[in-house]
Amino acid sequence: MTDTLATATLAAPKRNSGTFGHVLYVLRENPVTALAFGMFAFLIGSAILGPSLVPYDPLATDSAIALQPPSLAHWFGTDNLGRDVFSRVIVATRLDLIISVAAVSISFVVGSVLGSLAGYRGGWTDVILNRCLDTIMAFPLFVLAMGIVAALGNSVANIIYATAIINVPFYARLVRAEVNIRREAGFTLAAKLAGNSDARVLAMHIFPNALPPMMVQVSLNLGWAILNAAGLSFIGLGVRPPTPEWGIMVAEGANFIISGEWWLALFPGLWLMLAVFTFNLMGDGLRDIVDPRRRT
Amino acid sequence: MNGRGTAILMRIAQAVPVILGVVIISFVLTRALPGDPAVQFAGLTATPESIEQTRVKLGLDRPLPEQFFLYVGQLLQGDLGQSVSTGRPVAAELAARLPASLELTLVALIVSCSIAIPLGVLAATRPGSWIDQLCRLFVTAGVSLPTFFTGIVLIYVFYYLLGIAPSPLGRLDFVYLDPPHVTGFFLIDAALDGDWETWTGAARQLVLPATTLALFTMAPIARMTRAAMLSALSADYIRTARAAGLGAGKVLYGYAFRNALLPVVTTLGMVFSFALGANVLVEKVFAWPGIGSYAVEALVVSDYAAVQGFVLAMALLFVLLNLMIDLAYSAIDPRFGTAAK
Amino acid sequence: AGDTLVVVNGQTVNSLDLHRTGTNRASYEIAINCYDRLARFGTKPTEDGGVSFDYSKIEPELAESWEISDDGLTITFKLKPDALFQDGTPVTAHDVKWSFDRAVSVGGFPTTQMQAGGFVRPDQFEAVDDATFVVKLDKPSKLSLPDLAVPVPFVINSKLAKENATEADPWAMEYLHQNTIGSGAYKVSRWDNGQQVVYERFDGWVGGPLPAIRRIIRREVPSSATQRALVERGDVQIAFGIPDKDAAELAEMLKVDSTPIANCVHALCLNTKFEPFTDPNVRKAIAWALPYEDIFKTAAYGRGAPLWGGETEITDTAWPRKSPYSTDIEKAKELMAASAYPDGFEVPLSIALDLAGWMEPAALLIQEAVGKLGIKTEIEKIPGANWRTASLVEKRLAFHLENFAGWLDTPDYYFFWAYQDGHLFNSSNYVNPEIEMLTNETLHMAMDDPEYAPKIKRMFEIVLDELPRIPLYQPALNVAINGADGYQFWFHRQLDVRTLDRAES
Amino acid sequence: MLSVQDLNVSFRTRRGEVNAVKGISFELAKGERLGIVGESGSGKSVTSYALMRILDAGGTIKTGEAVYDGVDLRRANEAAMKDIRGREISMIFQNPRAALNPIRKVGHQIEDVLVRHARATRADAKAKAVEALEAVKINDAAARYEAYPFELSGGMCQRIVIAIALACDPKLLIADEPTTGLDITTQKAVMDLVDDLVRARGMSSILITHDLGLASQYCDRIVVMKDGVIVEDGKPADLFTQPKHPYTNKLVDATPRRGASIRSLLPQDQRTPLAPRSIGNAAMLEVLNLTKTYDGKSGPVHAVKGVSFSIRSGESVGLVGESGCGKSTTSSMIVRLLDISSGNILYKGEDIAAIPSAGFARNPLRGKIQMVFQDATDSLNPRHSARQSIAEPLRRLCGLKGAAVDERVEELADLTGLPPHLLDRFPHQLSGGQKARVGIARAIAPDPDLLILDEPTASLDVSIQAVVLNLLADLRARLGMSYLFVSHDLNVVRLLCDHVVVMKGGSIVEAGPVEKVMDDPQDAYTRELLSAAPQAPSRKAA
Ligand SMILES: Nc1ncnc2c1ncn2[C@@H]1O[C@H](COP(=O)(O)OP(=O)(O)OP(=O)(O)O)[C@@H](O)[C@H]1O
Numbered sequence A: 001m002t003d004t005l006a007t008a009t010l011a012a013p014k015r016n017s018g019t020f021g022h023v024l025y026v027l028r029e030n031p032v033t034a035l036a037f038g039m040f041a042f043l044i045g046s047a048i049l050g051p052s053l054v055p056y057d058p059l060a061t062d063s064a065i066a067l068q069p070p071s072l073a074h075w076f077g078t079d080n081l082g083r084d085v086f087s088r089v090i091v092a093t094r095l096d097l098i099i100s101v102a103a104v105s106i107s108f109v110v111g112s113v114l115g116s117l118a119g120y121r122g123g124w125t126d127v128i129l130n131r132c133l134d135t136i137m138a139f140p141l142f143v144l145a146m147g148i149v150a151a152l153g154n155s156v157a158n159i160i161y162a163t164a165i166i167n168v169p170f171y172a173r174l175v176r177a178e179v180n181i182r183r184e185a186g187f188t189l190a191a192k193l194a195g196n197s198d199a200r201v202l203a204m205h206i207f208p209n210a211l212p213p214m215m216v217q218v219s220l221n222l223g224w225a226i227l228n229a230a231g232l233s234f235i236g237l238g239v240r241p242p243t244p245e246w247g248i249m250v251a252e253g254a255n256f257i258i259s260g261e262w263w264l265a266l267f268p269g270l271w272l273m274l275a276v277f278t279f280n281l282m283g284d285g286l287r288d289i290v291d292p293r294r295r296t
Numbered sequence B: 001m002n003g004r005g006t007a008i009l010m011r012i013a014q015a016v017p018v019i020l021g022v023v024i025i026s027f028v029l030t031r032a033l034p035g036d037p038a039v040q041f042a043g044l045t046a047t048p049e050s051i052e053q054t055r056v057k058l059g060l061d062r063p064l065p066e067q068f069f070l071y072v073g074q075l076l077q078g079d080l081g082q083s084v085s086t087g088r089p090v091a092a093e094l095a096a097r098l099p100a101s102l103e104l105t106l107v108a109l110i111v112s113c114s115i116a117i118p119l120g121v122l123a124a125t126r127p128g129s130w131i132d133q134l135c136r137l138f139v140t141a142g143v144s145l146p147t148f149f150t151g152i153v154l155i156y157v158f159y160y161l162l163g164i165a166p167s168p169l170g171r172l173d174f175v176y177l178d179p180p181h182v183t184g185f186f187l188i189d190a191a192l193d194g195d196w197e198t199w200t201g202a203a204r205q206l207v208l209p210a211t212t213l214a215l216f217t218m219a220p221i222a223r224m225t226r227a228a229m230l231s232a233l234s235a236d237y238i239r240t241a242r243a244a245g246l247g248a249g250k251v252l253y254g255y256a257f258r259n260a261l262l263p264v265v266t267t268l269g270m271v272f273s274f275a276l277g278a279n280v281l282v283e284k285v286f287a288w289p290g291i292g293s294y295a296v297e298a299l300v301v302s303d304y305a306a307v308q309g310f311v312l313a314m315a316l317l318f319v320l321l322n323l324m325i326d327l328a329y330s331a332i333d334p335r336f337g338t339a340a341k
Numbered sequence C: 001a002g003d004t005l006v007v008v009n010g011q012t013v014n015s016l017d018l019h020r021t022g023t024n025r026a027s028y029e030i031a032i033n034c035y036d037r038l039a040r041f042g043t044k045p046t047e048d049g050g051v052s053f054d055y056s057k058i059e060p061e062l063a064e065s066w067e068i069s070d071d072g073l074t075i076t077f078k079l080k081p082d083a084l085f086q087d088g089t090p091v092t093a094h095d096v097k098w099s100f101d102r103a104v105s106v107g108g109f110p111t112t113q114m115q116a117g118g119f120v121r122p123d124q125f126e127a128v129d130d131a132t133f134v135v136k137l138d139k140p141s142k143l144s145l146p147d148l149a150v151p152v153p154f155v156i157n158s159k160l161a162k163e164n165a166t167e168a169d170p171w172a173m174e175y176l177h178q179n180t181i182g183s184g185a186y187k188v189s190r191w192d193n194g195q196q197v198v199y200e201r202f203d204g205w206v207g208g209p210l211p212a213i214r215r216i217i218r219r220e221v222p223s224s225a226t227q228r229a230l231v232e233r234g235d236v237q238i239a240f241g242i243p244d245k246d247a248a249e250l251a252e253m254l255k256v257d258s259t260p261i262a263n264c265v266h267a268l269c270l271n272t273k274f275e276p277f278t279d280p281n282v283r284k285a286i287a288w289a290l291p292y293e294d295i296f297k298t299a300a301y302g303r304g305a306p307l308w309g310g311e312t313e314i315t316d317t318a319w320p321r322k323s324p325y326s327t328d329i330e331k332a333k334e335l336m337a338a339s340a341y342p343d344g345f346e347v348p349l350s351i352a353l354d355l356a357g358w359m360e361p362a363a364l365l366i367q368e369a370v371g372k373l374g375i376k377t378e379i380e381k382i383p384g385a386n387w388r389t390a391s392l393v394e395k396r397l398a399f400h401l402e403n404f405a406g407w408l409d410t411p412d413y414y415f416f417w418a419y420q421d422g423h424l425f426n427s428s429n430y431v432n433p434e435i436e437m438l439t440n441e442t443l444h445m446a447m448d449d450p451e452y453a454p455k456i457k458r459m460f461e462i463v464l465d466e467l468p469r470i471p472l473y474q475p476a477l478n479v480a481i482n483g484a485d486g487y488q489f490w491f492h493r494q495l496d497v498r499t500l501d502r503a504e505s
Numbered sequence D: 001m002l003s004v005q006d007l008n009v010s011f012r013t014r015r016g017e018v019n020a021v022k023g024i025s026f027e028l029a030k031g032e033r034l035g036i037v038g039e040s041g042s043g044k045s046v047t048s049y050a051l052m053r054i055l056d057a058g059g060t061i062k063t064g065e066a067v068y069d070g071v072d073l074r075r076a077n078e079a080a081m082k083d084i085r086g087r088e089i090s091m092i093f094q095n096p097r098a099a100l101n102p103i104r105k106v107g108h109q110i111e112d113v114l115v116r117h118a119r120a121t122r123a124d125a126k127a128k129a130v131e132a133l134e135a136v137k138i139n140d141a142a143a144r145y146e147a148y149p150f151e152l153s154g155g156m157c158q159r160i161v162i163a164i165a166l167a168c169d170p171k172l173l174i175a176d177e178p179t180t181g182l183d184i185t186t187q188k189a190v191m192d193l194v195d196d197l198v199r200a201r202g203m204s205s206i207l208i209t210h211d212l213g214l215a216s217q218y219c220d221r222i223v224v225m226k227d228g229v230i231v232e233d234g235k236p237a238d239l240f241t242q243p244k245h246p247y248t249n250k251l252v253d254a255t256p257r258r259g260a261s262i263r264s265l266l267p268q269d270q271r272t273p274l275a276p277r278s279i280g281n282a283a284m285l286e287v288l289n290l291t292k293t294y295d296g297k298s299g300p301v302h303a304v305k306g307v308s309f310s311i312r313s314g315e316s317v318g319l320v321g322e323s324g325c326g327k328s329t330t331s332s333m334i335v336r337l338l339d340i341s342s343g344n345i346l347y348k349g350e351d352i353a354a355i356p357s358a359g360f361a362r363n364p365l366r367g368k369i370q371m372v373f374q375d376a377t378d379s380l381n382p383r384h385s386a387r388q389s390i391a392e393p394l395r396r397l398c399g400l401k402g403a404a405v406d407e408r409v410e411e412l413a414d415l416t417g418l419p420p421h422l423l424d425r426f427p428h429q430l431s432g433g434q435k436a437r438v439g440i441a442r443a444i445a446p447d448p449d450l451l452i453l454d455e456p457t458a459s460l461d462v463s464i465q466a467v468v469l470n471l472l473a474d475l476r477a478r479l480g481m482s483y484l485f486v487s488h489d490l491n492v493v494r495l496l497c498d499h500v501v502v503m504k505g506g507s508i509v510e511a512g513p514v515e516k517v518m519d520d521p522q523d524a525y526t527r528e529l530l531s532a533a534p535q536a537p538s539r540k541a542a
């Protein structure tokens, strides 16, 4: 307490270092979380730098070296067109992260807005929204995504929209519940007394408190979005060839497993798993980071 | 009428707009599919005339609103239409395939629950310990694998390399005959028939696909069990029970677990409908004659009636499932349907 | 069991009746194995020791003999006297008439296919008596008799069919969809939609030598990896229609039959509606730029037959034939530079989702190759139903892969479908008045007509110069066999189970 | 019977070891009623949990002895402890509703204990359970056997908890704040019941509470705890008349009682004279015939039925009544968070009830009527630091920006006695009293004329309550605000208010100057309220 007194005058920098310190603290506290964030940093790194670091052009074919097992020259082997699997796996990171992050961002935003309104206004708004969400949920979600992509065409953007749409109910529900329990909370009333309009109360006071549980959902969904894209690829509705994408690579490589060319599916599969795994494990850490109550 | 009954009736009433919404969306979605079913079904060497004939035959020459009202009219009479690609009534098709999907999904969920729930309880009783972390890593790893990938790897290892598993040829190897149809669930039908050889055959076929699905569904169940157990264990009534000298088993299972079951049941419902969706991929890998693979085929060839029928069936199943969850809930939680809940 | 054979197939049988609207190709197998036609094609050995159908030989099946009138307008069939339907009733000319009437009346694919042989109206068919059946043609055609040997004009037990017909359904479509009522070598004893078809031998068959196997189970296994595992482990005897790659690899362990598919060309189509493709230099530049060898190796794993690097001079009427083009990127670049688009252009390259197995690797290699000419492509994968609409009916795909195969194995028949204006498989929108004329002239012309060969050669010259479709290779139908014998390749690309036998292993 | 010697309990936490109980010793004789008093966090509950060996994970008894009837509670094995719990020593807790398994019939919960301790067999369990219910004087015991906790009121739940605790005739009952959260009238009933039962059965009891008044009324002996240490041990009367330890002294002072003035709650050295204040003549706020009807699930709920009263400028009005009588509803309507059903609220003659509550945030009068909430924790946004919370109304209502905001926030912190270095903390990093100060600072930030205080001290320790009450009194004098003070505790109301309004079931039953109502209550309900409040022995000349 004495050292906080000493630094109290430097309010602004202290707040920053407080956030940073808090992140460090969260990471140090749980080794699994730290591991997850480490892996996440690695994935981000390969998404940003990967394309300029990989040893081969991920699109260059060479039938002379098709289907070679992993070797020093080709760490993850080569595929049926003689493309370097390692380069493709690394380059694919960017697209896969973009798909999952974009899809989750859209559903986060849309779900938050809908859920907040329904949770805050209650009444008919709530009833109607709930029925709409039920309707989406009543579809087997993967099939709905398939239908949307089949109807709109299989571009990256459409895959993102489809994934986003099927995720919206989860966010909307969650936000609705979180907003609803805080609708009558003391600090909500206090915020109104402080002259905040309803919209402001909702946006600045109630909604941010729904963030911690949402972070867990975000992390689960990030992984799920990648799996979803991979599933779409498996039934042929994924991104367009020759764009490297993990799901497509696994899906196509899967046909080669029985014939002994295991590396085609295994390495992208491992990376895919690594990414989903990372996202899923990050959830608790993310929640702790956005939750000020975890600060000490 | 008591609160519980009213609450359940309310839930059923709420399902009506949902079903209506599903009917509309599935209709619009199928019509939005690119590709002309008349072309698809006119056959190989179609001429413009034969395509036009096919179109008239399928009723696709009429304006969309008329098609919709015809469809709804048929639905109200319980007619889901004909699947053009299989030429059979969609209802018959679904009736034949739904049990296959349900059997697989249910077995997978039973396997998954019988592993995930104890794991969750174990983790909750030792939060932060290495067991807790190990459980977390294990179930997360399961959910991180694309199901089709897991499926193929399992086939490769257990069928192709080791030769332990039976050939991945659907519900029953061809040396067996299907058990007489009672429920459509082979395990049940074979047991009713007393034909344990077929039963074993069917069970063996189930092992790999069910494992694939189970691996995928364990994470949410284990996670929820752990969280619910943790919050139940820290509740005041647990302290009361302990202070009254109740045994550890009674406290853990009689008090904490039954309370923790409530959110777990809700999660189970979600996982179930989720697993039915994931089935689409698993069925494809294991040549499982279920409704998921049927839907994929139908979607790809723009078989409107089949897609609509499938979606509707799933929606009804979803509604039914929620109803069952509500029933389970009301059986566990006396507060259900009262002001307290 | 020794008298049972198991076959796996990736395709699903969706009807037992070929005539029904919506029946898919895989279901033709039922018509072949469970029904008889009046005649059928003979067989011949293939180069690598297999057996293939022989278009030049037509043999009796239900008919004992036939006579063609001198003007070529009347064909009179005599039926085999001892021919029986599977329910024991004798096969009569009335049954044939009813069946043919059905084929030309129900519309859709069967009717179109009948038209190819000149059979358009029911009044062309006449049952003179129980054993004599007469077909009258509007004009003589060399395609008529062969067209009666394709799966479509199969003979149905009309008595039984009529018993199950209704006012709304005079052709008993519903009943035949679920039941086989023919005189064929096998009957379907069990059909689990989406799972399996079980064939049971009909011992009263007179259409040919009695099959050796009593029961054949046809299992549907969508995953090719699973198919391969099954046949490799010997749990099934035949894996039908496996991917080229598996075929290439399994060939080292098992018997794999990879007969090039008759009258079939995997081609790259250049749509003439797309501006740059009207420039002959562009088309030729592309043809010279394609990496044929690589495509053949990676898309087909060397299965099938190459269709590039042929002689410039055309001396015979063999079809499919090698084009005079091969990979020569320098030449391609020169041509491109000489064209109106020296800097290239952008065009989507479309492929079918269902056929991605070969189309995708081919498309990727093509994309890379034409990229060197400055042609930028984006690969567009189009799902099933839409593919036919977009490519064949609307013909709106600028640059795409295509794989038409003609059942009737003559070049003119191929040209009729693939190069004539407005015809279904002419997805390039190709129009050439001379081709129109030549095709019409040769289509029904007897092949030994002295005018036939020169005209055909002229047609070859034109299309290989104008290149609306650039031939890539002739694909093969791959069948892996582990413990069975007697497999024959058929133009319809379905499994004829009648000749199968168990092999000593 | 129970002897505790030098007991040390510590917890392993993320930030190292926490010593919650530091070497306490006390004895308890058979039939004795012991009270443990101390402010929040002083280690009262931990002591009792340690005796029962039901400490949370991470908690251990480090050193010391606790011997019950010859059994060493620290070293006894788990099986032995299970037999002791419930049969020898049992416990009741605060928040009775949460202390019962929500999805098990209360009768079965009693049976579980009976069967566990072999007091009943499956066959006679039900009869025994009903017997236990009858023992706690619950109405219609046989029917209650089938009830679930949610079907019972808080008082009834507490009776069930007591029935569970006493089902197996234990020798010692530990009651950990058994009445917090209960209405003042229910509190008295429950405490009387426990006391009767304990006396009738000749049991010993330990009552844990922070309410010195309550402890002195129901205990033979009281130990005072502070920061894990026992600072004083004695008879209630002695404690009040001759407190030895300064902490006890402070505690005794802070306990509201008859005749004490607001300043006398504070320690001697802080009793500065109250600044004078003036009360205007005209009514600043007039509430006329105010009603509120909610649409409940089973018909309309008449929460407030035609309430009228007025507040003059500078005057403080108390609003008292038991839980659910409509106090909060009335104050919400006045503060314009809730739309009225009918009536008028005249603020300086203007009918503010006519302005819909949804749009009142933009009304210039918004800053004039402010409120301090009951639960300080709940009323602070957990994501906002104290500074942000206090600055909010300054930015929104006063239009201050930049440095001016910080300046004013620090001024307000100073005014409410909040150390400036705490301003950048989040609510969970502040103590209850500090949170109350933040709440008050925020409410007075826009310079209101009327401050509505909805039980602002209900969740605070007495000593902090004393400080907060005095702070409110000082602020009132300095800033000339009027208060509407909502409470169920007449003793507290009396300290701060000039006028009091007593509500019951949505209507006013009595109103008048505070002395008059307290000394000469006219209404039976007011008298009941007055008598239910525990009375500490008055502090005579020390
Ligand atoms: N599980 C725990 N882990 C760590 N510290 C704990 C734990 N339980 C209690 N403590 C600490 O022990 C101290 C005493 O807590 P205790 O609950 O006994 O206080 P109390 O006197 O009962 O207060 P209250 O009146 O608020 O109930 C507190 O400082 C608290 O922080």
Ligand SMILES: Nc1ncnc2c1ncn2[C@@H]1O[C@H](COP(=O)(O)OP(=O)(O)OP(=O)(O)O)[C@@H](O)[C@H]1O
Residues within 6 Å of the ligand: D294, D295, D296, D301, D302, D303, D321, D322, D323, D324, D325, D326, D327, D328, D329, D330, D488
């Ligand atoms: N939103 C609401 N809908 C229906 N009934 C309500 C609602 N809010 C309050 N009530 C009812 O109105 C009555 C008065 O409630 P109010 O909160 O004003 O009581 P209170 O005097 O403040 O009680 P406490 O001391 O417990 O805070 C209660 O019976 C309550 O059940």
Ligand SMILES: [Mg+2]
Residues within 6 Å of the ligand: D044, D045, D046, D176
């Ligand atoms: Mg306590």
Ligand SMILES: [Mg+2]
Residues within 6 Å of the ligand: D327, D328, D329
């Ligand atoms: Mg209140």
